[in-house]
Amino acid sequence: MTVRPDLLLIRHAPIARAGILCGRTDAEARIDPAHIAALRSILPDLARVVASPAIRCAATAQALFPGTAVTKDPRLWEQDFGIHDGQPATEMPDLGPIPPEDLIRHRWEGGESFDDLCARIAPALADLASRARTEGPIAVVAHAGTVRAALATVVGAAPALSFEVAPLSLTRLTFWPGATGIACVNRIAA
Secondary structure (H helix, E strand, O other): OOOOOOEEEEEEEOOOOOOOOOOOOOEEEEOOOOHHHHHHHOOOOEEEEEOOHHHHHHHHHHHHHOOOOOOEEEHHHHOOHHHHOOOEEEHHHOOOOHHHHHHHHOOOOOOOHHHHHHHHHHHHHHHHHHHHHHHHHEEEEHHHHHHHHHHHHOOOOOHHOOOOOOOEEEEEEEEOOOOEEEEEEEEEOO
């Protein structure tokens, strides 16, 4: 049997309290058993499951992989939106027209930029990719920003911001000698 060195990046289930910007704000997830079962049906056998320590990620991981040990990695937390974290998303300041290169470097007051997020997550992804090469597929249950940061390792930070990452969607990175491929982005199980 060939070991597929894949990372399966899964965004957590929807936030129970919609409309709130939940970067570092720890919020409950709304777990729908039918959606969980649909996603589980398209996942391969896994070598391990890793999650952000956020309640919404841990709950999603436990629902998807009952009885499986889930390792929590604090490097996988969502982007820190500083003083805007936990506030209604409609109250985020309008940055106006801004080139993508400037947007990735924009640091939210008291928080971090997308570049900061990518720098924080890159070592975790490298560690997990290394493990996947020897152990087999690894599921990472985390946040939209985490998934975009993983995509940034392949396509660059500015293009990665343009990807849609829906709740309970699957993004799959495959590792080949000297290269990383994107097998799918934002796949939603029907």
